[in-house]
Amino acid sequence: MRIRTIAQCLICLFAAALFAAPAMAEIRIVGSGASFPAPIYTTWFKQFSRADKNVQINYQSKGSGAGIRDFQNAVVDFAASDAAMTDEEIAKVDRGVQLLPMTAGEVVLAYNLKGVPELKLPRDIYPAIFLGKVKKWNDPKIAAANPGVTLPDEEITVVTRADSSGTTFVFTKHLSAISPEFKNGPGFGKTVNWPSDANLVKGPKNDGVTALIRQTPGAIGYIEYGFARMAKLAMASLQNKDGHYVAPGLEGGQAALANAEIPENMIVWLSDPSGKDSYPIATYTWMLFYKKYDDPKKAEALRNMVVYCLDEGQKIADKAGYIPLPANVIEKVRKASQNIQ
Secondary structure, eight states, X not given: XXXXXXXXXXXXXXXXXXXXXXXXXXXXXXXXXXXXXXXHHHHHHHHHHHHOTTEEEEEEEOOHHHHHHHHHTTOSSEEEESSOOOHHHHHTOTTOEEEEEEEEEEEXXXXXOTXXXXXXXXXXXXXXXXXXXXXXXXXXXXXXXXXXXXXXXXXXXXXEESSOOHHHHHHHHXXXXXXXXXHHTTOOSSSOOOOTTSOEEEESHHHHHHHHHHHSTTEEEEXXXXXXXXXXXXXXXXXXXXXXXXXXXXXXXXXXXXXXXXXXXXXXXXXXXXXXXXXXXXXXXXXXXXXXXXXXXXXXXHHHHHHHHHXXXXXXXXXXXXXXXXXXXXXXXXXXXXXXX
């Protein structure tokens, strides 16, 4: 009798545990790509999965180039890139492509100079640094833009990306827009051939470049604003098209976005924005979706995810180091998301 009672108790406990256990998500979504927006995307996806427990999202931060390849090879449900897909890349996807700008941010020049918390870089100088033409921190042209600042007689170490990167695309597209020499030299792309004249080191993804800048005295590199802010790295104020020096941050980023109207294909570049308050290197960053999914429930979950990111997600953008989408862009993205079927 006692054995039977124990057995009955165990069955009851097992049943209680079974019913108390959280249900497995019915819909599993996998994405990959850009490291630039990875911190805010990861937060959004966790919050969305808490709001809709039927959906679990796994996003792998690999870099924009790797994300586009995964998307073309249909090994993910969606991808992310700071470099919007080209017509040639889109043509390789049989199921159709819907690009949606989901957030925006700034590419900053973070640096490691002891005793120099603020730095101004003229628009003819920072391209020259990445061309290897300006090699010392106390170069007369840098010194002239920073009166009263003691700059070290120290070689500049340039930190770039080692992988195929949308951040590199945005940064080099900007440099090509303001420097004919850069345009005719490295040019722009997700990867470029950096000049051998530069004292160069390379790191993977935004976090890899961030780490190299932190650990390398005399270093300067290009990363997303939120990464620099989180790492407490100093960031240069850059001279914009109107001749004003603008520090990275929400106000300068919003002023830059105000320069551009989103067209029907959802692709717009802010390579050299006008306006005295505009930070010069701002960009939208895109999620990439198929227009046709085999599973209607997955397509619906992706549409719901987009809407969540447009509504609740934008509320945390500034805190996370990104620029909230303008209201008119949100409505265009919301409408275009209905193409995900």
